[in-house]
Amino acid sequence: MNEVMPGNAHALAPLLAMRGMVKSFPGVQALRGVDLTLNAGEVLALLGENGAGKSTLIKLLGGAHPADAGSITVDGREVDLRSPKAAREAGIAVIHQEFNLVGGLTASQNMFLGQETARAGFLDQRQERRRAAELFQRLGVEMDLDLPCNRLSTAQQQLVEIAKALVFQTKILVMDEPTAALTLQETQRLFVIINDLRRDGIGIIYISHRFDEIFEISDRVIVLRDGANVSEHAISEVSRSRLIEQMVGRELKNEFPSRSVSIGQPRLEVKNLSRGRAVQDVGFTVRGGEIVALTGLVGSGRTETARLIFGADRRDSGEIQLDGRRLEIRNPRQAIAAGIGLLTEDRKLQGLVLGASVRDNFSLPNLARLSWVGFVRKRVEREEFAGYVDQLKIRIPHQEQRARNLSGGNQQKVVLAKWLARNCEVLIFDEPTRGVDVGAKYEIYELMNQLAARGKAILMISSDLPEVLGMADRILVMREGRLTGEITDLSQVTQEQIMQYAVA
Amino acid sequence: MSGLLSKHGMILVLLALCAFFSAVTYREQSPTGAAAGRDLASAISKEFQGTPQVLIVARDLPEDAAFAAELEKAIRAAGGQVVATVKGEPRDAREAILKLVAVGTKIDFVAGTQTTSEWLVFENLAADFPTLGDPKVITPRSYFWPNFLKADNLLNIANQIAVIAIVAIGMTMVIITGGIDLSVGSLIALSAVLATRFIRDAGGAENASPMGMTLACLAATAVCGLIGSFSSLMITRFAVPPFIVTLAMMLVCSGLAFTLSSGQSIYQLPESFVWLGRGADLGLPNAVVLMLVLYAIADVLMSRTQLGRYLYAVGGNREAARLAGVPVERILMFAYIACAVLAALGGVIMASQLRSGSPTYGNMYELYVIAAVVVGGASLSGGEGHMFGTLTGAFTIAVIQNGMNLTNIESYTQKVVLGLVILAAVLFEKMRHR
Structure with missing residues (x-):
């Protein structure tokens, strides 16, 4: 390999140009005509809130999804990125946040996976190892080529991913949150490597939420919001506060129901909650009738905090109290018995048994109450569920409908129904409206308000800042496993202020 | 009725097989x-x-x-x-x-x-x-009637499949939780050897009393239940994959059965020991009656109780079930223990049918049992399956074997045909659901 384009050989055409990229998924318009250009030897930062369309854009680049509309040119030639293979042939490599390494294979085996050097049908492992060694030398790192990848550190795996990208004639390298799991030193070494690659004329798209890094490494920045371009700046000509403003600059419309707030006694109290690096010394209180929003960037430890409260993961330390009483919570069963409910972020993987009927899903945490000496009282079950179907306006053809076949909004309502029927005192909503259409969103908000009005304590985890501002009575912000901000006076607060707490 | 058919398409396959074997065994009857x-x-x-x-x-x-x-x-x-x-x-x-x-x-x-x-x-x-x-x-x-459909032959089919069908009840539960139990065949052998040894050594051999025999069989079942609880502990607490745990227990139990019987058949049993396997107090063979009763209980358990719901939920989405407060580990333990106990019961019935206990009993039965469950519509990835389907699956296998015996197909060829039919039956189900 290593016949990398010398810097700016094709001075006229940019290395990569995406024009009018459109992509929608069922119920969501992810991209509404995004433009992006990348020059050889440039590091372009891509910035935006969760859900702004960054991931979708790089999925199009990596050939994971076909675009609905738009054109992509590489070196001025139009390319059709209909598959990962086509993307690779066009010289594009994407390093995802979750690595795509086969854990049991060594670095060099991973690098040549699907692209093995063979001689007369036999793998030429020696040749592969030699080339792998060359590449790591070029990256300036030591790498044990005999260890399987799952024995390597996260930083080393990252390097394997980079080396894997360089095996091909890569001209465009996309890195999605490459430093999320790296230490400061490892990050600095990565930057040295990025600078080397830049000198070799490779164009790099760098996605990160860490502004310090963006200002340090990138040449230019593009801000996306709601699937469209907001702005584009040379990094030297823009300030951090301006970028944050542009990321969140959505105006608040009347998408949240109003309510009268009457806040009571402290109900849920969490103290010194910790688990590894994910959650460190988190403590807060939620009072009766109060909706507390817990926000922060993806990976800041919000969901992990909720799981610790709910007993889904084992906590290293910490205490959980409800109404001043200390709770023994070692598993979700105990949490539920104590009156805590968790609506998980990922409905499909954690919230629902997709192959089971919606009614069975509804009944799951409520079976003890719906049963008589172990026998499910089917008529009671049916009638109770029918009541919730009416109340929550769940649209299903019949109660035996499999959960798999419902829309996101209806799935979320089924999950809601099952926890409402449990009559929990504390409800934790993790991203309650993700993937939910606007109408259903409003209904879910109304329901949260009703619950609060009944004196329940509600903790709402959300990345959607307008939602946080529209719904919460108090806002907690997390960053890298710690609680970094608490905002009690919501009359003055802006999305920019929240974002300041959330980013390093 | 149409709902039943769409849920249990294997019934159609079973009926078609019966019709086929009826046609080819249509003979003059005296x-x-x-x-x-x-x-x-x-x-x-x-x-x-x-x-x-x-x-x-x-x-x-x-x-x-x-x-x-x-x-x-x-x-x-x-x-x-x-x-x-x-x-x-x-x-x-x-x-x-x-x-x-x-x-x-x-x-x-x-x-x-x-x-x-x-x-x-x-x-x-x-x-x-x-x-x-x-x-x-x-x-x-004289009149014309298919040999296949003669009452004796039909009872014979039911009697021959009783052991596999009973063990398949437990296997259905395990497979619905997304697991597998390969040890059932060996547990059949172990249970048969244990029960007959207890009768021979402690119950008075040929002069054993009904009470003594009952206690011996219960003791054998209890030992197998303990083995099942050990497997389930490995699977839940130590997170060893069920395939591996039960593969290991398959070897352990088979070895134990051979050791405990010194590789011999144990036949010092009273005449009355065959009551369970050969008797027919209610017109139907006792083993068949027991099988039908167990299926009725299991069907109620799976479709009408909290426990049944939990079994499906654990297999359908273990994490979602856990987060909904389902005691996942206890549910899994129940499934594996129930499966072991039913395998033990199968061993006792087999010993009774053959009036002896031998460590070679149940050889390869785990595969027939799994085949019955899968042909009956259960998904090996868990969360799906029905007792009625499994019973249909067991009968499908029995009917194929019986039909081929009636038509004088030699046993080696029978295996080939049986294997292909199992594959075809499952394919048929897949196509229908597409």
């Missing part, structure tokens, strides 16, 4: 037994006015005895006279005739079954023994 006796008596009284003199000829077989007894009773009741009843060989018939000739008795009818009436003695009766008069050889009317 009736015997009590019903045939009554039938023949009324034919005689229709044909002969007055007092017919009848010689009854039957073989020395239980069904012929019933035939002869009923026939004799019916002829007497209709005012006829039975001059003699032969039960035995053609030689016995000749002797009886010679006796009648000696005393000068005339006879009007020789009444026999299809088989006895074809004996050479009766070919030229009037010419050979003129003093008898002109006796007419008469048999019950």
Whole structure:
């Protein structure tokens, strides 16, 4: 390999140009005509809130999804990125946040996976190892080529991913949150490597939420919001506060129901909650009738905090109290018995048994109450569920409908129904409206308000800042496993202020 | 009904197989037994006015005895006279005739079954023994009916599949939780050996009391239940994959069964030990009755109880079930223990059927059991399956084996066909659901 384009050989055409990229998924318009250009030897930062369309854009680049509309040119030639293979042939490599390494294979085996050097049908492992060694030398790192990848550190795996990208004639390298799991030193070494690659004329798209890094490494920045371009700046000509403003600059419309707030006694109290690096010394209180929003960037430890409260993961330390009483919570069963409910972020993987009927899903945490000496009282079950179907306006053809076949909004309502029927005192909503259409969103908000009005304590985890501002009575912000901000006076607060707490 | 069919499409396959085997075993049937006796008596009284003199000829077989007894009773009741009843060989018939000739008795009818009436003695009766008069050889009317569909054969099918079907109940639960249990075949052997050894060594061998035998069988079942709980502990607490745990236990249990029996069959058992396996107190074989009762219980358990719901939920999405407060570990333990206990029960039934305990019992049964469950529509990835489907699956396998036996297909070929049919049945299900 290593016949990398010398810097700016094709001075006229940019290395990569995406024009009018459109992509929608069922119920969501992810991209509404995004433009992006990348020059050889440039590091372009891509910035935006969760859900702004960054991931979708790089999925199009990596050939994971076909675009609905738009054109992509590489070196001025139009390319059709209909598959990962086509993307690779066009010289594009994407390093995802979750690595795509086969854990049991060594670095060099991973690098040549699907692209093995063979001689007369036999793998030429020696040749592969030699080339792998060359590449790591070029990256300036030591790498044990005999260890399987799952024995390597996260930083080393990252390097394997980079080396894997360089095996091909890569001209465009996309890195999605490459430093999320790296230490400061490892990050600095990565930057040295990025600078080397830049000198070799490779164009790099760098996605990160860490502004310090963006200002340090990138040449230019593009801000996306709601699937469209907001702005584009040379990094030297823009300030951090301006970028944050542009990321969140959505105006608040009347998408949240109003309510009268009457806040009571402290109900849920969490103290010194910790688990590894994910959650460190988190403590807060939620009072009766109060909706507390817990926000922060993806990976800041919000969901992990909720799981610790709910007993889904084992906590290293910490205490959980409800109404001043200390709770023994070692598993979700105990949490539920104590009156805590968790609506998980990922409905499909954690919230629902997709192959089971919606009614069975509804009944799951409520079976003890719906049963008589172990026998499910089917008529009671049916009638109770029918009541919730009416109340929550769940649209299903019949109660035996499999959960798999419902829309996101209806799935979320089924999950809601099952926890409402449990009559929990504390409800934790993790991203309650993700993937939910606007109408259903409003209904879910109304329901949260009703619950609060009944004196329940509600903790709402959300990345959607307008939602946080529209719904919460108090806002907690997390960053890298710690609680970094608490905002009690919501009359003055802006999305920019929240974002300041959330980013390093 | 249509709902039942769409849920259990295998019923269609089973019915099709039954129809097929009925067609290829459609044969002329010569009736015997009590019903045939009554039938023949009324034919005689229709044909002969007055007092017919009848010689009854039957073989020395239980069904012929019933035939002869009923026939004799019916002829007497209709005012006829039975001059003699032969039960035995053609030689016995000749002797009886010679006796009648000696005393000068005339006879009007020789009444026999299809088989006895074809004996050479009766070919030229009037010419050979003129003093008898002109006796007419008469048999019950024959009819056409598939061998496959004869009541005896159907009961035979049910009896032969009882062990596999009972073990498949437990396997269905395990597979619904998304697991697998490969140890059931070995547990059958271990349980059979343990039960028979307990009877031989502690229960009084041939003189064991019913109570002693019951306790021995319960003890064997309890040991297997303990083994099941050990497996389930490995699977839940130590997170070893079920395939590996039960593969290991399959070897352990088989080895134990051979060790405990020194590789020999244990047959020092009382005659009454066969009650469970061969008896038929309610018209149906006891093992079949037990199987049907267990299926009824299991079906209620799976479809109507909290426990059943939890089994499905754990298999459908373990994490979602856990986060909904389902005690996942306890549910899994229940499934594996139930499976081991039912396998043990299968071993006891098998020992009873064969009146001995041998470490070779249940060899390869785990595969037939899994096949029954899968053919019955359960998904190996968990969360789906029904007891009724499994019963259908077990019967499908039994019907194929029985049908091939009836049509004289040799056993090696049978395996090939069975394997292909299992594959085809599962494919058929997949296509239907697409």
